[in-house]
Amino acid sequence: SAVISQKPSRDICQRGTSLTIQCQVDSQVTMMFWYRQQPGQSLTLIATANQGSEATYESGFVIDKFPISRPNLTFSTLTVSNMSPEDSSIYLCSVEVEGRVGETQYFGPGTRLLVL
Amino acid sequence: GESVGLHLPTLSVQEGDNSIINCAYSNSASDYFIWYKQESGKGPQFIIDIRSNMDKRQGQRVTVLLNKTVKHLSLQIAATQPGDSAVYFCAVSYNTDKLIFGTGTRLQVFP
Numbered sequence: 001s002a003v004i005s006q007k008p009s010r011d012i013c014q015r016g017t018s019l020t021i022q023c024q025v026d027s028q029v030t031m032m033f034w035y036r037q038q039p040g041q042s043l044t045l046i047a048t049a050n051q052g053s054e055a056t057y058e059s060g061f062v063i064d065k066f067p068i069s070r071p072n073l074t075f076s077t078l079t080v081s082n083m084s085p086e087d088s089s090i091y092l093c094s095v096e097v098e099g100r101v102g103e104t105q106y107f108g109p110g111t112r113l114l115v116l
Numbered sequence: 117g118e119s120v121g122l123h124l125p126t127l128s129v130q131e132g133d134n135s136i137i138n139c140a141y142s143n144s145a146s147d148y149f150i151w152y153k154q155e156s157g158k159g160p161q162f163i164i165d166i167r168s169n170m171d172k173r174q175g176q177r178v179t180v181l182l183n184k185t186v187k188h189l190s191l192q193i194a195a196t197q198p199g200d201s202a203v204y205f206c207a208v209s210y211n212t213d214k215l216i217f218g219t220g221t222r223l224q225v226f227p
Contacts, residue, residue: 001162041158042205043217092159101167102148105207106217107159 002095003025004108012114013083021111023093028034028073033105034066036089043092048063049076081113122208134192137221139206144187150207150215151180151191151198156175163191191222201225 023032035045046066047057055068059081069077080087090112094105106116121181126128129135133178141149143227147168166173166180166189173180207215 004159021170030140042219045214048214099165101170101173103164104162106162107152110159112157 002029002097002106004056004093004095004106006093006108006111008111009109010112010114012116016086016116017083018079018081019083019113020077023078023108025074025095027097029072029095031103032070032076033079033086033094033096033109034068034076034090035094035107037092037110038089046091048077060068070098080113083113085115088113088115125132125219126222126224128226129196131196131225131227135191135196135200135223135225137191137193137204137206139189139218139222141187141189141206141208142218143208143210144184146187146208148208148209149180149182149189149208150203151189152207153202154205154220155172155202157185163204173181196223196225200227 004005005024007022011019012105022025025098030093032049034062035043036046047055047068049055049068049070051070057063065081067079078091081083092110094107096105137197151163153163154160164175164178168183171182177194181190185222194208201224203220206218207222209215
Protein backbone atom coordinates (compact mmCIF):
# COMPACT_ATOMS: atom_id res chain seq x y z
CA SER A 1 0.00 0.00 0.00
CA ALA A 2 0.98 3.67 0.16
CA VAL A 3 0.40 6.56 2.55
CA ILE A 4 -0.87 9.61 0.73
CA SER A 5 -1.46 13.10 2.07
CA GLN A 6 -3.18 16.05 0.46
CA LYS A 7 -3.08 19.75 1.23
CA PRO A 8 -5.27 21.59 1.87
CA SER A 9 -7.86 19.22 3.31
CA ARG A 10 -10.57 21.75 2.54
CA ASP A 11 -10.95 25.30 1.33
CA ILE A 12 -13.56 27.91 0.55
CA CYS A 13 -12.67 30.07 -2.43
CA GLN A 14 -14.11 32.97 -4.34
CA ARG A 15 -15.08 32.56 -7.97
CA GLY A 16 -12.42 33.61 -10.44
CA THR A 17 -9.54 32.60 -8.17
CA SER A 18 -7.30 29.54 -8.43
CA LEU A 19 -6.34 26.87 -5.91
CA THR A 20 -3.39 24.51 -6.02
CA ILE A 21 -3.79 21.14 -4.34
CA GLN A 22 -0.75 19.17 -3.28
CA CYS A 23 -0.41 15.39 -3.15
CA GLN A 24 2.48 13.70 -1.35
CA VAL A 25 3.14 9.94 -1.21
CA ASP A 26 5.50 8.14 1.14
CA SER A 27 7.22 6.09 -1.58
CA GLN A 28 8.29 6.56 -5.18
CA VAL A 29 5.53 5.78 -7.65
CA THR A 30 5.34 6.00 -11.41
CA MET A 31 1.64 6.55 -11.88
CA MET A 32 -0.34 9.24 -10.09
CA PHE A 33 -3.91 10.20 -10.87
CA TRP A 34 -6.25 13.08 -10.10
CA TYR A 35 -9.99 12.53 -9.69
CA ARG A 36 -12.99 14.71 -9.05
CA GLN A 37 -15.93 13.58 -6.94
CA GLN A 38 -18.93 15.86 -7.03
CA PRO A 39 -21.28 15.82 -4.04
CA GLY A 40 -23.04 12.48 -3.74
CA GLN A 41 -21.45 11.20 -6.94
CA SER A 42 -18.87 8.68 -8.00
CA LEU A 43 -15.26 9.39 -8.97
CA THR A 44 -14.32 10.82 -12.36
CA LEU A 45 -10.74 10.72 -13.61
CA ILE A 46 -9.36 14.15 -14.50
CA ALA A 47 -5.87 13.19 -15.63
CA THR A 48 -2.95 10.85 -15.27
CA ALA A 49 0.31 12.43 -14.11
CA ASN A 50 3.58 10.68 -14.86
CA GLN A 51 6.93 12.06 -13.81
CA GLY A 52 8.89 13.54 -16.68
CA SER A 53 6.03 13.88 -19.13
CA GLU A 54 2.94 15.96 -19.72
CA ALA A 55 -0.19 14.92 -17.91
CA THR A 56 -2.77 13.02 -19.95
CA TYR A 57 -6.24 14.51 -19.61
CA GLU A 58 -9.57 12.76 -19.92
CA SER A 59 -12.37 13.94 -22.13
CA GLY A 60 -13.98 17.05 -20.69
CA PHE A 61 -10.91 18.19 -18.79
CA VAL A 62 -8.29 20.57 -20.21
CA ILE A 63 -4.86 21.67 -19.13
CA ASP A 64 -5.75 25.36 -18.99
CA LYS A 65 -8.42 24.67 -16.39
CA PHE A 66 -6.59 21.93 -14.46
CA PRO A 67 -2.83 22.34 -14.86
CA ILE A 68 -0.86 19.53 -13.23
CA SER A 69 2.75 19.31 -12.15
CA ARG A 70 4.71 16.14 -11.39
CA PRO A 71 8.21 17.27 -10.44
CA ASN A 72 9.32 13.95 -8.89
CA LEU A 73 8.16 10.43 -8.06
CA THR A 74 6.56 11.34 -4.71
CA PHE A 75 4.73 14.59 -5.40
CA SER A 76 2.15 16.17 -7.68
CA THR A 77 -0.02 19.26 -7.75
CA LEU A 78 -3.37 19.98 -9.35
CA THR A 79 -4.49 23.57 -9.87
CA VAL A 80 -8.14 24.43 -10.29
CA SER A 81 -8.06 27.66 -12.29
CA ASN A 82 -10.56 30.48 -12.64
CA MET A 83 -12.95 28.70 -10.33
CA SER A 84 -16.72 28.79 -10.53
CA PRO A 85 -19.32 27.28 -8.16
CA GLU A 86 -19.52 24.27 -10.50
CA ASP A 87 -15.96 23.39 -9.46
CA SER A 88 -17.15 22.70 -5.91
CA SER A 89 -16.15 19.07 -5.43
CA ILE A 90 -13.83 16.72 -3.64
CA TYR A 91 -10.51 16.41 -5.46
CA LEU A 92 -8.63 13.17 -4.89
CA CYS A 93 -5.20 12.00 -5.86
CA SER A 94 -4.29 8.36 -6.15
CA VAL A 95 -1.17 6.33 -6.80
CA GLU A 96 -0.71 2.98 -8.45
CA VAL A 97 1.06 0.32 -6.43
CA GLU A 98 1.88 -3.25 -7.43
CA GLY A 99 -0.22 -5.64 -5.37
CA ARG A 100 -0.55 -9.41 -5.20
CA VAL A 101 -3.27 -9.51 -7.82
CA GLY A 102 -2.79 -6.38 -9.86
CA GLU A 103 -1.69 -2.79 -9.90
CA THR A 104 -3.98 -1.22 -7.35
CA GLN A 105 -4.77 2.44 -6.85
CA TYR A 106 -4.62 3.89 -3.36
CA PHE A 107 -6.26 7.21 -2.62
CA GLY A 108 -5.46 10.24 -0.57
CA PRO A 109 -7.97 11.73 1.89
CA GLY A 110 -9.23 14.29 -0.63
CA THR A 111 -9.48 18.08 -0.76
CA ARG A 112 -12.96 19.47 -0.23
CA LEU A 113 -13.42 22.60 -2.27
CA LEU A 114 -16.33 25.02 -2.02
CA VAL A 115 -16.47 27.88 -4.51
CA LEU A 116 -18.71 30.82 -3.67
CA GLY B 117 -16.24 1.59 -23.68
CA GLU B 118 -16.98 0.62 -20.13
CA SER B 119 -19.90 1.45 -17.96
CA VAL B 120 -20.30 0.22 -14.46
CA GLY B 121 -23.51 0.13 -12.51
CA LEU B 122 -24.78 -0.98 -9.17
CA HIS B 123 -28.05 -2.76 -8.61
CA LEU B 124 -29.11 -0.91 -5.45
CA PRO B 125 -28.21 2.62 -4.37
CA THR B 126 -28.82 1.89 -0.66
CA LEU B 127 -28.57 -1.33 1.32
CA SER B 128 -29.79 -1.57 4.90
CA VAL B 129 -28.73 -4.56 6.98
CA GLN B 130 -28.93 -5.55 10.61
CA GLU B 131 -25.75 -5.78 12.59
CA GLY B 132 -24.42 -9.32 12.48
CA ASP B 133 -26.08 -10.19 9.17
CA ASN B 134 -24.19 -10.73 5.94
CA SER B 135 -24.21 -7.99 3.30
CA ILE B 136 -24.04 -8.45 -0.45
CA ILE B 137 -23.27 -5.50 -2.71
CA ASN B 138 -23.56 -6.04 -6.44
CA CYS B 139 -21.98 -4.44 -9.49
CA ALA B 140 -22.52 -4.97 -13.21
CA TYR B 141 -20.03 -4.03 -15.89
CA SER B 142 -20.36 -3.82 -19.65
CA ASN B 143 -16.98 -4.62 -21.21
CA SER B 144 -16.44 -8.37 -21.36
CA ALA B 145 -12.71 -7.75 -21.84
CA SER B 146 -12.38 -6.08 -18.42
CA ASP B 147 -9.59 -7.82 -16.57
CA TYR B 148 -9.18 -6.20 -13.16
CA PHE B 149 -11.78 -5.36 -10.54
CA ILE B 150 -11.51 -3.54 -7.23
CA TRP B 151 -13.85 -2.77 -4.35
CA TYR B 152 -13.42 0.43 -2.36
CA LYS B 153 -15.05 1.67 0.83
CA GLN B 154 -15.56 5.37 1.33
CA GLU B 155 -16.55 6.68 4.74
CA SER B 156 -17.97 10.15 5.13
CA GLY B 157 -15.28 12.81 4.78
CA LYS B 158 -12.58 10.36 3.71
CA GLY B 159 -10.98 9.13 0.51
CA PRO B 160 -11.81 5.69 -0.93
CA GLN B 161 -10.15 2.84 0.94
CA PHE B 162 -9.03 -0.29 -0.90
CA ILE B 163 -10.87 -3.40 0.28
CA ILE B 164 -10.14 -6.24 -2.10
CA ASP B 165 -9.37 -6.88 -5.76
CA ILE B 166 -9.68 -9.73 -8.24
CA ARG B 167 -8.41 -10.53 -11.71
CA SER B 168 -10.47 -11.94 -14.56
CA ASN B 169 -8.69 -15.32 -14.30
CA MET B 170 -10.23 -15.79 -10.85
CA ASP B 171 -13.85 -16.20 -9.79
CA LYS B 172 -13.50 -15.78 -6.05
CA ARG B 173 -11.16 -14.18 -3.60
CA GLN B 174 -11.42 -13.85 0.15
CA GLY B 175 -10.10 -11.37 2.65
CA GLN B 176 -10.84 -10.66 6.25
CA ARG B 177 -14.67 -10.87 6.51
CA VAL B 178 -14.97 -9.98 2.82
CA THR B 179 -15.34 -12.08 -0.30
CA VAL B 180 -15.40 -10.88 -3.89
CA LEU B 181 -17.14 -13.01 -6.50
CA LEU B 182 -16.71 -12.52 -10.22
CA ASN B 183 -19.10 -13.96 -12.79
CA LYS B 184 -17.67 -13.18 -16.19
CA THR B 185 -20.50 -14.91 -18.02
CA VAL B 186 -23.02 -12.33 -16.88
CA LYS B 187 -20.44 -9.58 -16.23
CA HIS B 188 -21.29 -9.32 -12.58
CA LEU B 189 -19.19 -8.61 -9.51
CA SER B 190 -20.25 -8.83 -5.90
CA LEU B 191 -18.81 -7.98 -2.51
CA GLN B 192 -19.91 -10.05 0.44
CA ILE B 193 -19.32 -8.78 3.97
CA ALA B 194 -19.72 -11.34 6.73
CA ALA B 195 -21.14 -10.42 10.15
CA THR B 196 -21.69 -6.79 9.19
CA GLN B 197 -20.66 -4.29 11.86
CA PRO B 198 -21.58 -0.62 12.42
CA GLY B 199 -18.07 0.29 11.25
CA ASP B 200 -18.94 -1.16 7.84
CA SER B 201 -21.41 1.68 7.23
CA ALA B 202 -20.08 3.56 4.21
CA VAL B 203 -20.46 3.95 0.47
CA TYR B 204 -18.98 1.06 -1.49
CA PHE B 205 -17.66 1.49 -5.04
CA CYS B 206 -16.67 -1.12 -7.54
CA ALA B 207 -14.02 -0.12 -10.08
CA VAL B 208 -13.13 -1.88 -13.30
CA SER B 209 -10.24 -1.65 -15.74
CA TYR B 210 -9.40 -3.17 -19.09
CA ASN B 211 -5.77 -3.59 -20.08
CA THR B 212 -5.03 -0.10 -18.82
CA ASP B 213 -4.19 1.83 -15.71
CA LYS B 214 -7.49 3.68 -15.82
CA LEU B 215 -10.26 2.68 -13.46
CA ILE B 216 -13.94 3.16 -14.23
CA PHE B 217 -15.94 3.60 -11.04
CA GLY B 218 -19.49 2.48 -10.39
CA THR B 219 -22.08 4.82 -8.97
CA GLY B 220 -21.75 3.55 -5.40
CA THR B 221 -23.96 1.72 -2.89
CA ARG B 222 -24.58 3.16 0.56
CA LEU B 223 -24.50 0.46 3.22
CA GLN B 224 -26.42 1.27 6.39
CA VAL B 225 -26.02 -1.00 9.38
CA PHE B 226 -28.68 -0.81 12.07
CA PRO B 227 -28.62 -2.46 15.51
